[in-house]
Amino acid sequence: MSTTVSDTHSAHDAHDDHHDHKPTGIKRWLFTTNHKDIGSMYLWFSFLMFLVGGSMALMIRAELFQPGMQIIDPHFFNQMTTMHGVIMVFGAVMPAFVGLANWMIPMMIGAPDMALPRMNNWSFWILPFAFLIMLSSFFMPGGAPAFGWTFYAPLSTTYSTDSTALFVFSMHIMGMSSIMGAINVIVTIMNMRAPGMNYMKMPLFVWTWFITAFLLIAVMPVLAGVVTMVLTDKYFGTSFFDAAGGGDPVLFQHLFWFFGHPEVYIMILPSFGIVSAIIPAFARKPLFGYASMVYATASIAGLSFLVWAHHMFTTGMPTFASLFFMYMTMLIAVPTGVKVFNWVSTMWRGAMTFETPMLFSLAFVILFTIGGFSGIMLAITPVDYQYHDTYFVVAHFHYVLVTGAVFSIMAAAYYWLPKWSGVMYDDFLSKLHFWCSLISVNILFFPMHFVGLAGMPRRIPDYAIQFADINQIVSIGGFLFGFSQLIFLAVALKCAFKKGKPAPAKPWEGAEGLEWTVPSPAPYHTFDVPPKV
Amino acid sequence: MSTKKEEYSKYYVPDQSIWPIVGALALGLIAFGAGHFTIEASKQEAGYGHYILGAGLLVLLIMLVGWFGDQIRESRQGLYNAQLGRSYKQGMSWFIFSEVMFFLAFFGALFYARMIAVPWLGGASNNVSTGEILWPAFEAIWPLTTTPDGTTTQAMGWFGLPLMNTAILVVSSVTLHFAHVALEENKRKALTNWLILTIVLGLIFLGFQGYEYVHAYRDLGLTMQSGIYGNTFFLLTGFHGLHVTLGAILLIIMLGRVLAGHFTKDDQFGFQAAAWYWHFVDVVWLLLFVFVYII
Numbered sequence: 001m002s003t004t005v006s007d008t009h010s011a012h013d014a015h016d017d018h019h020d021h022k023p024t025g026i027k028r029w030l031f032t033t034n035h036k037d038i039g040s041m042y043l044w045f046s047f048l049m050f051l052v053g054g055s056m057a058l059m060i061r062a063e064l065f066q067p068g069m070q071i072i073d074p075h076f077f078n079q080m081t082t083m084h085g086v087i088m089v090f091g092a093v094m095p096a097f098v099g100l101a102n103w104m105i106p107m108m109i110g111a112p113d114m115a116l117p118r119m120n121n122w123s124f125w126i127l128p129f130a131f132l133i134m135l136s137s138f139f140m141p142g143g144a145p146a147f148g149w150t151f152y153a154p155l156s157t158t159y160s161t162d163s164t165a166l167f168v169f170s171m172h173i174m175g176m177s178s179i180m181g182a183i184n185v186i187v188t189i190m191n192m193r194a195p196g197m198n199y200m201k202m203p204l205f206v207w208t209w210f211i212t213a214f215l216l217i218a219v220m221p222v223l224a225g226v227v228t229m230v231l232t233d234k235y236f237g238t239s240f241f242d243a244a245g246g247g248d249p250v251l252f253q254h255l256f257w258f259f260g261h262p263e264v265y266i267m268i269l270p271s272f273g274i275v276s277a278i279i280p281a282f283a284r285k286p287l288f289g290y291a292s293m294v295y296a297t298a299s300i301a302g303l304s305f306l307v308w309a310h311h312m313f314t315t316g317m318p319t320f321a322s323l324f325f326m327y328m329t330m331l332i333a334v335p336t337g338v339k340v341f342n343w344v345s346t347m348w349r350g351a352m353t354f355e356t357p358m359l360f361s362l363a364f365v366i367l368f369t370i371g372g373f374s375g376i377m378l379a380i381t382p383v384d385y386q387y388h389d390t391y392f393v394v395a396h397f398h399y400v401l402v403t404g405a406v407f408s409i410m411a412a413a414y415y416w417l418p419k420w421s422g423v424m425y426d427d428f429l430s431k432l433h434f435w436c437s438l439i440s441v442n443i444l445f446f447p448m449h450f451v452g453l454a455g456m457p458r459r460i461p462d463y464a465i466q467f468a469d470i471n472q473i474v475s476i477g478g479f480l481f482g483f484s485q486l487i488f489l490a491v492a493l494k495c496a497f498k499k500g501k502p503a504p505a506k507p508w509e510g511a512e513g514l515e516w517t518v519p520s521p522a523p524y525h526t527f528d529v530p531p532k533v
Numbered sequence: 534m535s536t537k538k539e540e541y542s543k544y545y546v547p548d549q550s551i552w553p554i555v556g557a558l559a560l561g562l563i564a565f566g567a568g569h570f571t572i573e574a575s576k577q578e579a580g581y582g583h584y585i586l587g588a589g590l591l592v593l594l595i596m597l598v599g600w601f602g603d604q605i606r607e608s609r610q611g612l613y614n615a616q617l618g619r620s621y622k623q624g625m626s627w628f629i630f631s632e633v634m635f636f637l638a639f640f641g642a643l644f645y646a647r648m649i650a651v652p653w654l655g656g657a658s659n660n661v662s663t664g665e666i667l668w669p670a671f672e673a674i675w676p677l678t679t680t681p682d683g684t685t686t687q688a689m690g691w692f693g694l695p696l697m698n699t700a701i702l703v704v705s706s707v708t709l710h711f712a713h714v715a716l717e718e719n720k721r722k723a724l725t726n727w728l729i730l731t732i733v734l735g736l737i738f739l740g741f742q743g744y745e746y747v748h749a750y751r752d753l754g755l756t757m758q759s760g761i762y763g764n765t766f767f768l769l770t771g772f773h774g775l776h777v778t779l780g781a782i783l784l785i786i787m788l789g790r791v792l793a794g795h796f797t798k799d800d801q802f803g804f805q806a807a808a809w810y811w812h813f814v815d816v817v818w819l820l821l822f823v824f825v826y827i828i
Contacts, residue, residue: 023549031549113546115620118600122553129561133568165571169564176560179631187623191616192544221631225638232768235575237758240642243667244682246761248650255638318658528543 022524030125033117034524035102038124040420042099043413045127047489049091050406052135054482056084061478064471067463077461078146079138085149089267090174091131093401096409097270098123098181101209103420105185107515107522108203110194110531115187119180126177133170137163148459150260153241153252157233168231175220182216185209194514196533200291203513207294208273211301215266218305219259226255250315257308265304268400269297271368271408272339275361277513278415279343282358283350284510289342296335303332313381314388322381329379333372340369355508356430360411363438364404371399374449389459392452398445410437410488418503421495422521429491436484443477542614545607552600559596562589605790608800618802625806629813632776636817639772643765643824647675650761654681680760687753689745689766691826698741699822702777705734706815709784709808717798721791728788731811735781742774769825776814783807 022028032038059080063071072080102120106113114120137144142161145151156164189210193202202210230252232238239245241252272293280287287293309317309325317325343365352358374396378384387393410433417425447470452458456467463471494500506516514533518526566585573580607613655673656664664671668681676688689695712727746767749755755763787807790796796804 027549030554031551033547033550112544116624117546118550118553119624120553121550122556125554125557126560129557130564133561133565136565162572166565166568169568173560173564179628183624183627183631186627187620190623191619217627217631218634221635222638222641225635225642228768229642231571232757232764235571237756238764238768239680239760240646240764243650243654245680245684245764246651246654246677247646247764248653251642251645251650254645255641258638258641525546 032121033113035106035114035117035120036420036522036524038114038120039099039102039104041124042095042102042127045124046092046094046096046099047492049087049095049131050485051489053084053087053092054485056080056087058479058482060084061475063461064463065475066472067465067468069462072461074461075146076143078148078459079144081459082145082148082151083134083138086134086145087131088401089149089263090171090178091127093267093405093409094178095127097209097212097267097405098178098185100205100270100274100409100412100416101181101185104416104515105188105206105209106192107518107526108206108513109189109192109197110514110527110533111188111192112525112528112530114184115192116184120184123177123181123184126173130170130174130177133166133173137166140166150256151227151230152256153230153233153249156230157241160234164234165231168227171227172224175224178216178220182213182220186213186217189213194527194530194533200294201533203273204276204287204290204293204297205270205273208269208276208297211297212266212269215262215269215301215304219262219266222255223259223263226252226259229255250312253312253315254309257311258305260311261308262301262304264397264400265300267405268368269301271364271405272297274408274412274415275343275364276339277511278357278361278411279346279365281415281508281511282355282361283347283352285346285350286512287342288345288348289338292338293342296338299335300332303328303335307332310379310384313384326379326381330376333376336372340365340372355414356425356427356434357411357415357508359431359434359438360407360414363434364407364411367399367403367407367441371396371404374399387452389457390452391448391456391458394458395445395448395452398448402445403441407437410434413488413492415508416515417492417495418507419515419520419522421498421500422503423495423498423500424503424507425491425495426500429487429494433484433487433491436487437481440477440480440484444474444481445477447474447477542616544614545612545617547603547607550600550603552596552603555592555596556600559589559593562586562592565589601786605795605803608802609795621802621806625809629809632813633817636769636772639765639769640820640824643769646677646761646765651675651677675762677760677762684758684760686755686759686763688762689749689753689755689826691822694741694745694748695822695826698738698745699818701734701738701741702815702818705731705738706812708734709811713804713808716796716801716804719798725788725791728784728791732781732784732788735777735784735811739774739777739781742770742777766825769821773814773817773821776810776817780807780811780814783810 023032029037029041032041057080059072060077063069063077102114105111135144140161140163142163145156145160145163145167147155147160151167156167189202189206199207229238229240233241233247239247241247241249243249276287276293307325307329309321310329313322313325354362374392378387378393378396414425414430451467451470451474454467456463503520505519507520508516514527514531515522517531562585566582566587566589568582569580570582570586573582652658652673653660654663654668655671656662657673671681672679678688679685708727709731712724712731715721715723715727749766755766757763757767784807787796787804790803
C-alpha cells in the first residue's frame with residue numbers, strides 16, 4: 001500500500017479516531033459513503049413509508065368500519081389495498097432490514113465499512129425516486145395501481161389503468177436497488193470479516209442476512225422479468241398471460257410466486273437473526289443450538305424455492321403438484337420449529353429481565369408462532385379451498401409480517417438505539433409503545449381469523465351484515481395500533497436529538513458481539529484496523 | 534499497534550462521492566420517462582415522456598463516465614489492495630448470477646408455454662372441454678404458428694443466419710480468451726488485436742441479429758404480436774441482444790484502457806469483469822440457440 005494511506009491509521013486501538021470528522025450539512029447525506037449514514041437513511045425512509053402505508057391501511061379500516069359504502073369508492077379502495085401492500089413490503093419492511101444490515105453487519109464482523117460503499121449509497125437513493133414515481137401515479141387519470149400488490153394478470157394487463165407503466169418501471173429500479181444492496185451485504189460478509197471471524201462465529205443476524213441476500217439476488221431478477229412481461233402484454237401486444245395467443249394467466253402466478261415466496265422469507269429471516277441476538281442478551285445465556293439455527297435458516301431458504309404454488313391451490317393444478325407443494329410447505333414447519341424451540345430453550349432457566357427489546361422479542365416468538373400455525377392450516381390443500389382469499393389469509397400474513405417482521409424491527413431499534421445515538425431511549429415511552437402495540441395489534445388482527453373462517457373475502461370494500469361487529473372491533477384496533485406507532489416516532493426523535501441518559505459502550509449486561517466493544521455512539525468510522533476475534 | 538501496521542493493508546473506503554445520487558436521479562428520470570413514454574406511445578399521443586427518458590439516459594452516461602473515471606484514477610493511484618479486488622470480483626460474480634436468474638424467468642415462461650400452456654389449450658391433461666368449446670380448431674404444436682385466436686406466423690429456422698451467429702459468438706469467446714492470455718503474458722500487441730477482433734465479432738453478431746429481426750417482421754410475419762412463440766422469441770433474443778450490446782460497450786471501454794496502457798497481470802479487474810460478462814452472454818446464447826431455435 002502507498003505510504004499516504006498507511007500513515008493515516010496509527011493508534012486505532014482505543015477507537016478514538018483522530019480522523020472521526022464527519023462532513024456536515026445536506027452534502028453529508030447526499031454524497032455519503034458511510035455505512036452508518038446510509039443505514040440511518042434507510043431506517044428513516046422505511047419509517048416514513050411505514051406511516052404512509054399505514055395511513056392507507058387506516059383508510060381501508062375506516063371504510064370497513066361498517067357495511068355499505070361510506071367514505072371511499074371501490075376503485076379507490078382497491079388502490080389503497082394495492083399501494084398499502086406494495087409500500088409496506090418494498091418501502092417499509094425491506095428497507096428497514098437493509099438499514100439494520102448497513103448499520104450492524106460491518107460492526108458485527110469487524111469491517112471498516114460495507115464492501116462497496118459508493119454502490120451502497122446508490123442503492124439507497126434509488127428508493128426515494130422509485131416511490132415518488134409509484135406515488136405520483138395517484139395523480140394520473142384512473143389513479144394508482146388497483147390490482148393488488150400481487151398484480152395478477154389479467155387485472156394488471158387487460159383491466160388495469162395506465163399507472164401500470166409507472167408501476168412496472170418503478171418496480172424495476174426498486175429491484176435494482178435491492179439487488180445492489182444484497183450484493184453489497186453478501187460481499188461484505190464473504191470478504192470483510194475480521195481475522196478469526198470465521199463463518200461459524202458470525203452472529204446470527206449476519207448469518208440470516210447472508211442467506212437473505214442470496215435469496216434477494218436469486219429472486220428479484222425474476223420479479224423484474226415478470227413485470228416486464230406484464231408491460232409487454234399491456235402495451236406491446238404480447239400474450240404471455242393471454243390464452244388467446246397461446247399464453248396462460250396462470251403462468252403469471254407461477255412466475256410471480258417463484259419470486260414471491262422466497263420474498264416472504266426475505267422479510268422474516270433477518271427477524272430470526274435479530275431475535276437470536278436479543279433473547280440471549282436478556283436471558284443472560286448463550287443462544288441454544290447456534291449451529292442448528294444456521295442450518296435451519298439455510299433449510300428454510302432452500303425450501304422456499306419449492307413451495308411457491310401453495311399460493312395457487314385454487315387456481316388449478318394437477319393433483320400431484322398440489323400434493324407436492326403441500327408437503328414441501330409443511331416441511332418448512334420443521335426448521336422453523338427448531339428455531340422456536342431454540343429460543344425457548346435459550347430462555348429456559350435464564351436470568352431474564354424484560355427491557356423493551358426483550359418485550360418485543362418475546363411478543364415476536366409467541367405471535368409469530370401463531371402466524372406460523374395459521375400458515376400450516378393454509379398449507380393443507382383441501383382446507384385451503386375454504387380459506388383462500390378470505391380474511392383468514394389476511395390475519396395469517398399480518399401475524400407474520402406485523403407481529404413478526406415489524407415487531408422484530410422495533411426490537412432491533414430499541415436494542416441498538418443506544419449504540420446508534422449514544423443515549424438511552426425513554427424507558428417509559430418505549431414500554432408504553434410496546435404495551436399499546438401489543439394489545440392493539442391483537443385487537444386488530446386476531447378477530448380477522450374469525451371473519452375469515454366465516455367466509456368474509458379479502459380486498460372487498462363492502463361486506464355482509466353479519467360481519468359488522470367484528471369489523472368494527474378490527475377497525476378500532478387498527479386505529480389504536482396506527483397511532484401507537486407515533487409513540488415510537490417520539491422515542492426515536494428524542495434519541496436523534498440526544499435527549500436522554502448517555503449510554504455506555506455496552507448498555508445491556510448480557511449482550512455479546514463486537515458492536516458493544518466500540519463506544520456509544522459508535523464512532524463515524526469503526527474498525528479501520530480489524531479487531532482480533 | 535502502530536508497529537503492526539506493516540502487516541496490514543488498509544481497505545480503501547472512498548470519500549464522499551457525487552456519482553451515486555446522480556445515478557439514482559438518472560434511474561429515476563429513466564423510469565419516469567420510460568413509463569410516460571410507453572403510455573403516450575400506446576395512445577399515439579404527443580408528450581414529454583421521451584424527453585425525460587432522454588435526459589435520464591444522458592445523466593446516466595455522465596454518471597458512468599464520472600464514476601468509472603474515479604474508479605480508474607483510484608486504481609491507477611494504487612489505492613486498491615487485494616482484498617478490495619476480491620470484493621469487486623465477488624460483486625461481479627453475484628451480479629452475473631442475478632442476470633442468470635433474470636434470463637431464467639424468460640426461459641421459465643418458454644418452457645411453461647411449451648410443456649404446459651399450449652398442450653392444455655389443445656385439450657391435454659383434463660382440459661378436453663377447453664379445446665372443444667373454446668377453440669376447436671386449435672392444434673397444439675411448437676413452434677406455435679397458429680394461435681388459438683387465429684393469428685398466424687412462420688417459425689424462424691435455426692440453419693443459416695442463426696447458426697452462423699452462434700459460430701461468431703463462440704469464436705468471439707475464444708478470441709477474448711486469447712486476449713486474456715496475451716494480457717497474462719504481457720503481449721500488448723496481441724492483446725489489442727485479439728480484443729479488437731472480439732469486439733468486431735460482437736458487432737457483426739448484433740448486425741446479423743438486427744437483419745434477422747427485419748427478416749422476421751417482413752418475410753415471416755413473426756412479430757411481437759404473433760402469439761407466445763413470437764413473444765418468447767423476441768424477448769429472449771432481444772434481452773440477449775441488449776446484453777451483447779452492453780458487453781460490447783464494456784469491451785470497447787476496456788480496449789480504450791488497454792490502448793492507454795492500463796492493466797497488468799496483477800491489475801486487471803476491469804478487463805476480467807468485462808470478459809466474464811462476455812462469456813456469460815455467450816453461454817446464454819448457446820442455451821437460447823438450443824431451446825429457442827433448434828428444439
